[in-house]
Amino acid sequence: MNRSPENGQNESGTAPRSADSKLLFPLRLVPFERYMLADDRLAYPMTFLVQVGLQGAPDRESMEGAFAQALARHPLLGARLTRCCGARHWALADGPPAVLRWYDGPAASDFGPGRRIDLRAAAPVAGEIWSEGDTATLLLWFHHAACDGIGAMRFLGDLLAFYGLRTAPADRRPTLLPVDPAGLAYRGIFDTRPPVPVTRWEASKGMVREVWKVLSRRPRVLQGPRRPTGSSEAEKRKLVTTTLPEQVYLRYSHEASALGSTANDVLLRDMFLTVEAWNRRWGVRRQDGWLRINMPTALRGKRDVRMPATNVLGYALITHHTRECRDPARLLREIARETEAIRTWSLGAMFVEALRIVDRVPGALWLGTRLSRRYATVVLSNLGDPTRRFRARFPRVGKEIQAGNLLVKSIFGAPPVRPGTRAALALFHYADRLTIALNADPQWLGASAARDFLTSYEQQLRETARTVSPTGPGEAL
Template identity: 30%
Template sequence: MQDRAETSPSAGSLRRLDPLAELMMLDTRAKFPMGFFIECGCEGELDREKLGAALHKVAYRHPNVMSHVVWKAGRPFWKLAAQPPELLWDPHSAGVDPWRPFDLSRDTGLRLVVLPSTRQSGSPAKWRIVLYGHHAVCDGLAVCELLGEIWTHYANRPLPSLACSEVPAAELSSASQPIISEIDKPIAERLTSVLAEALRFLFFFPAKLQRNSVATQRAAAEAKISANGILPYAESCVSPPYRILSFTEAQMASLRKAVGTRNVTLNTLMMAASMRVLAEWNREVNGSQRGIRITMPVSLRPDSRRQPAENRIGYAFLDRTFSDCLNEETLMQTLSEASAWIKKSGAAGMFITAIGILSKIPGVLWLILRLPLCFSTAVVSNLGDARRCMRTELPDSDRGQIAGNTVITYVVGVPPVRPRTTASLGIVRYGNHLYVACLTDERTLGPAAAERLLARMYAECLHLASKS
């Protein structure tokens, strides 16, 4: 394990990291330190001073956002930092790398990055604003709420009150418990069902995404990716490490019609498309026909009260064989049934329970993250409706929500690439548009891997929509 400087401040100034945050802290890969991104596009005037003031005002409301990590007796603790999160305005002009890994021993785990997109009469007319955070601080839903609070304060509107961060243990545990119809079953039957799923998880060995040959990588890097919906970045900006795919309003309508005809959710269709794309990717690279596992974050928030930013998620694991992925209709139906089971059984909370138990044994989590095993083929996270996730009362327009003289035209979420996993996909709706973002470990998959995966997602989603 890495050597870390220990500190001995008063116990009252320290807060223990929750088990999931501690797990995130142990990921020390050079370019992927459990960082995630929430990006929004903006049009109109943008006031740098007001945006910075809004960031600082919101940060001081959330202890994790205003903290860095200190070590005591071999354990990480949160301690309030002297400085609030950074606002990096046009980092290309400033000569700053906004995507550098976080050093939580010195700095907070959140940055607000402002990228000019296009200019009009010498002044930027469009902007890309990115909240870049370390997953130890909080989850993606919490960052969406942070973004909503920043825009609320920017628009000179009152910030919503926060509930106490100390949620009663009974209430918190109920968030991951089965719903009533499942609780009515005999305990032996429920335990048998959960144990069966746990055994299936342990004995399913998912395929990792395979790397193309050097020649194929070079050709892909030089060729123009054939997906019309991939959003370009201005040449003068410091491009984020992920790429974004946008579906038009008409394409979104086709996708909604497709899921309505099949009586499944949009999330089910997107999960099925992801699995089929990942399976086909591996088959084309080296003929692999091994199974696919998707890690899917699931919210464990106990109620609708707004809480200080922190991690309140669990994970569900969706496993399918290669042959399962070939029949798209059967795949969607089985994924729909699996989603219903996850909701009824509270299975997503089992992961957090297991991490909590393992975290009590020194060194076990550190060792697990370094085992040469593929834990999952990819992470696929669906935030749903971004406007609902942001929980703001900003006025709406045909172009998006309005904050002062600025219009928010889209919002996208990008989950981190987990250890032993080389790709992640983030799915978000904003208004009548659908966005898919992709982050890949290019050291493993090679250059342009994100664009290539998104091009395949684009084609697969439109294929599924055309068959409704």
């Protein structure tokens, strides 16, 4: 079943590289990576899960070979954490490489969206395949210190592409696009530029102003039952998902266009409305207060097109008062104005720059993660179409990608949660379906409450979609 690599691949099956990745290591950690390690805890690991639904029976030898080849294209995901010259570094692993674990039957219900990974002894990625008949589930856990959601999608795309190269007939084989591991040497230095020149003084004033807004507007938590009962620990740990069908999504996107906003702006607005209504439902004594959505923002520029899996993102902390939820149209206009500024000025990089400043004081990052227990009410990450993040091109059956004998039916995942931020959601637009995945803090939102909250958000999205005719063009997220 195995075939020799083609499509411009070298003998190892990886794309030609401008520099040997071995020459890059050891790599000193950058501030964002150190922040993720500082925020990593036993009860709240900084890991996230990507789950892929497959139609077809995976060939074990081909998939394991593809996994090894994908790791070679993304060397940070095969590295280990070590201390060198008094500082922590990424180093090439001396021990056994990361491997895929195989199980028969449907995916276990207790796999958990947040799995603890000790980066000193294990690779930043762990994988499992659960196979039953002609269907399978691929589970990939990533440590956020090593890569973000887009980086995870690049690894996933390579894994599927290498598998397709090994198993597909010649006329249905995927094509790999080049990556350049040399780019890892400048990760943490973002290829972002302001639309007009600004002085260092003006930039510093802007950062101080934004930091003060964050510190002075303490957000409310998402309410829920403390230590929920009536559900098993396994159920409490499982990702909760819902999917909007094509017609509903098209109406929703058309409504965003009619309102002069992006679909992402309306998704953010509807999350604010959902959280405000949810907290009122749970009987918050003081109903008025600040709500904040942490929106991860991609900081990849043209220079990063060939970047392998790593972190190239910042955080935009969008804060609004509960009173603003009483006027949804005005709230949407304010959010649209904010997101336009975030895109134009790359404001997500301000969070990373603040980390860089704090990191100059030994121990300050760790202390900050312990003293500040609530950065946001919820996290909302919009990955859009995950296949657009791949560094590979695939044949399709309808609107679903094909990798050899496997058809990819679904792709979704969710960010990690931290103390005080009790819900983290991610949106994936694949095959004209919008899938929303929720990772909830099991101490506050068990399976039933998490499902309830996600249903409330879905109902708000459907209510927005009902305000327009079912015909008309839809905008991709």
